[in-house]
Amino acid sequence: MIFLALKDLKPGMVLSTPVHNFHGILLLSKGTKLTQKNIRILKSWGVNHIGVAGRSKKDRKKATVPDKATKRSVQANLTKKFSDVLDDKVMVEIMRVAGNRLKKRSLNKKELNERQ
Amino acid sequence: MSDNNLKKIIGKVTDLPTLPRTVLKITELVNNPKSSAKDLAMVVTDDQILTARLLRLVNSSFYGFPQKVSTVRGAIVLLGFDAIRSLLLTTSMFDLFSNKKKKGGFEQETLWDHSLGCAVGAKVIADYLRYDKVEEIFVAGLLHDIGKIVEMLFLPKEFNRVTDMVVEKNILMVEAEKEVLGYTHAEIGKLLAEQWNLPSKLVNVISHHHHPELAGRFLQEAAIVHLADILCRSVNIGSGGDNKIPPLNREAWDSLQLELTTIEPIVEEMDREFGDIGLFIDHSP
Numbered sequence: 001m002i003f004l005a006l007k008d009l010k011p012g013m014v015l016s017t018p019v020h021n022f023h024g025i026l027l028l029s030k031g032t033k034l035t036q037k038n039i040r041i042l043k044s045w046g047v048n049h050i051g052v053a054g055r056s057k058k059d060r061k062k063a064t065v066p067d068k069a070t071k072r073s074v075q076a077n078l079t080k081k082f083s084d085v086l087d088d089k090v091m092v093e094i095m096r097v098a099g100n101r102l103k104k105r106s107l108n109k110k111e112l113n114e115r116q
Numbered sequence: 117m118s119d120n121n122l123k124k125i126i127g128k129v130t131d132l133p134t135l136p137r138t139v140l141k142i143t144e145l146v147n148n149p150k151s152s153a154k155d156l157a158m159v160v161t162d163d164q165i166l167t168a169r170l171l172r173l174v175n176s177s178f179y180g181f182p183q184k185v186s187t188v189r190g191a192i193v194l195l196g197f198d199a200i201r202s203l204l205l206t207t208s209m210f211d212l213f214s215n216k217k218k219k220g221g222f223e224q225e226t227l228w229d230h231s232l233g234c235a236v237g238a239k240v241i242a243d244y245l246r247y248d249k250v251e252e253i254f255v256a257g258l259l260h261d262i263g264k265i266v267e268m269l270f271l272p273k274e275f276n277r278v279t280d281m282v283v284e285k286n287i288l289m290v291e292a293e294k295e296v297l298g299y300t301h302a303e304i305g306k307l308l309a310e311q312w313n314l315p316s317k318l319v320n321v322i323s324h325h326h327h328p329e330l331a332g333r334f335l336q337e338a339a340i341v342h343l344a345d346i347l348c349r350s351v352n353i354g355s356g357g358d359n360k361i362p363p364l365n366r367e368a369w370d371s372l373q374l375e376l377t378t379i380e381p382i383v384e385e386m387d388r389e390f391g392d393i394g395l396f397i398d399h400s401p
Contacts, residue, residue, distance in 0.1 A: 077359075078350075080286075080359070081349070081350070081359055081360055081361050082350075082361050084360070084361075084363070085361055085362075085363045085364065088363070088364050088366075089376070090364055090369055090376065090379075091346075091361070091363075091364055093376050093379050094346065094347065094350050094361075094364075094379055094383075095350065097350070097379050097380045097383050098347075098350035098351045098383065100380070101351045101383055101384065101387060102351060102352065105351075105387070
């Protein structure tokens, strides 16, 4: 979930929290898909920030790019393993592919752990 | 000294668990051009477990036939004799490995994963090459390191010395074997395969998976398993007992006529299928 200022809301975004006005009356419930009209109503009630489903840019980056330590250890292991055979361009390609695969696998594992 | 050792190993190999009688009988039937699907079905249906396995395998996603196959004869007609033999060989190999699992512990399990990964890899490469006997190549991948299992189970002391040397010097297992034993798992595997009367294609792949150029008319099969072995090691599917990559054999690579760009999709497919196939193996009756 991310919190967005009213000006950044776009139709189609899904609310992660219910929105109340200052009287505590429910305006929109959790899970509502925003429409242009909803956004206008929120504006007229003076709501500042609301939570919608999604990940921040920073989180997104974290999830698709392995951290430096993982990258480094994957690369170090591969270099050690392939050290005697890299005079062959096929082996160079295999090492590159294996590096990508291993980094991807470490991400999947991380995501799985986070979900549990 | 090395001669004595080899003799000792041959002695040990004769003590190795033999394949189940049914599988031997089936091998005989398959080798006989006069046998019919009916003959083969009779032998298979005699064995309930084998029947159950065969039907489950035929109906698994590995084949993806659109309709359910409910009779052994139907399965035989659909898959062909060679495929049936390969399938039965595969399932008996699983027994052989799993019975001994407790004894070998961790190392054996990772070696098993490596064999299975290599089998899957060989199948994926074979699919890319439109090679038609996929089951055979799968079994070849599964059995390529069978010599290491023999060492582990029957020459535990020597095997420990080999694995110690592998760690100490960071070398390939093959090299440590040459130094400690005087011969390699490929040679031991060959002895065993011959003992079991496996088809010469399998004998050749097992004995030449590090040097496919010596496999004669089975160059392509040996080359497929050779490449699958390298790919598995590169992405850590199980462990071949060392932390090195064997050099790619030029002749083997050239014979496959694969584009460099196919390596990435092959590795991805192999990794994915390896994850899937573990399922059907764990549920064996």
